Amino acid sequence: MAGLFGTTPSTTTTANTVNTTGDTSRDVELTAPPEDSISDIHFSSKSEHLAVASWDKKVRIYEINSDGSSAGKALYEHDAPVLSVQWSGDGSKVASAGADKMAKLFDVATGQAQQVAAADEPIKSVRFCTPPGSSEMLITGSWDKKIRYWDLRTPNPVATVQLPERVYSMDVSQGLLVVGCAERHIQIFNLTNPTTVYKTAQSPLKWQTRIVKCFPDATGYVVGSVEGRCAIQHVEDKQQASNFSFKCHRETPASGSPTVYAINAVSFCPGYGTFSTAGADGTFHLWDKDAKHRLKGYPNVGGTIAATDFNRTGSIFAYAVSYDWSKGYSANTPQYPNKVMLHPMESDEAKPRSQQGLFKR
Incomplete structure (x- = not known):
């Protein structure tokens, strides 16, 4: 079978056997990666271009070719x-x-970047949204405990919302905005009324929130924490019975206590509704939340995974192997890997499984 990066190796299974071990042998490294730790990556929904943000103060934009090769197309800088x-x-x-x-804001056509928003403290997250009846806007979430909505045609925010704590993670899907704050606060907004908190919740996980990610259908969200756990949460009360949490990204020895790792990234695969988790243990996994089933687990990639994203068709899964500071400054050595890998997805790799599985709670 012809694969994205060449020939896809055939997989043979019996009717009662499903191979749940993923293969990373065909993954391709992105050309000319950032010079410092990678903080975030995001694919365009309209083309095969990947934006990469880094601690080296730069944003790089790459074009990804069908054979897995890549080329830098643009670069612009911040002051930090x-x-x-x-x-x-x-x-x-x-x-x-x-x-x-x-x-x-970087304009692809002109190749120019300009400042469009500001906060009183570092901005942890940016997301685009299109509230009903409005043009596309930018949302910023900051450590100053505020989210701000920006009409990019004007220099000042059109609205500012005070939050209970610093913004650690933020995501938008359709009319749903979910903000994960310090001290496990979760703030949920319905973008038909973007300045009023629709619901306030607390993460069901016991430790610090690392990532929140909205379901593609906007009915709920995933929370990942530093304790090697994920929570599946629904927005509306009538769906609360479907909420659950599960353990992942941890090593359990034959005797003694398990080693737990932070979950740094969650990404949904387009078209399927299945999702990936990736963490400080250097592994990533694919999950079917509706069947409560792990689809695939992949071997350690040689360093912590800091960020992930699927391309617009779900045929490429990109993951950044980069230091995430989970072991303090002493582990950040010059030899630590710093790269973005492109994993070609087989046609059924993220497809939901019909058989029911059980997460380990």
Whole structure:
């Protein structure tokens, strides 16, 4: 079978056997990666272009070819480490933000970047949204405990919302905005009324929230924490019975206590509704939340995985192997890997399984 990066090796299974061990042997390294730790990556929804944000204060944009090769197409700079990057819905612009307390907008057509937003503290996350009846807007979430909505045609925020704590993670899907804050606070917004908190929740996980990710159908969200656990949460009360959490990204020895790792990234595969988790243990996994089933687990890639994303068709899964500071400054040596890998997805790799499985709670 012809695969994205060449010939896909055939997989033979019996009717009662499913291979749950993933293969990374055909993964391809992105050309000319950043010079410092990678904080975020995001594919365009309109083309095969990947934006990469880094602690070297730069945002790089790459074009990905069908054979897995890549080429740098653009680069622009911030005044401090970049913490978040996001493509606009039409693929014409890239937004980024970071420790310089500002957000920038890069216009692909002109090759120019300009500041479009600011905060009182570093901006941890940027997301585009299109509230009903409005044009596309930018949302920034900052460590100053505020989210701000920006009409990119004007210099000041059109609205500012005070939050209970610093923003650690933020995501948008359709009309749903979910903000994960410090001290396990979760703030949920319905973008038909973007300045009013629709629901306030607390993460069901016991330790610090690392990542929140909205379901593609906007009915709920995934929470990942530093304790090697994920939680599947629904927005509406009538679906609360379907909420659950499960353990992942941990090593359990034959005797003694398990070693747990932070979950750094969650990404949904387009078309399927299945999702990936990736963490400080250097592995990534694919899950079917509806069947409560792990589809695939992949071997250690040689370093912590800091960020992930699927391309627009779900045929490529990109993951950044980069130091995430989970072991302090002493582990950040010059020899530590710093790269983005492109994993060609087989046609059924992220497909939901019909058989029911059980997560280990």
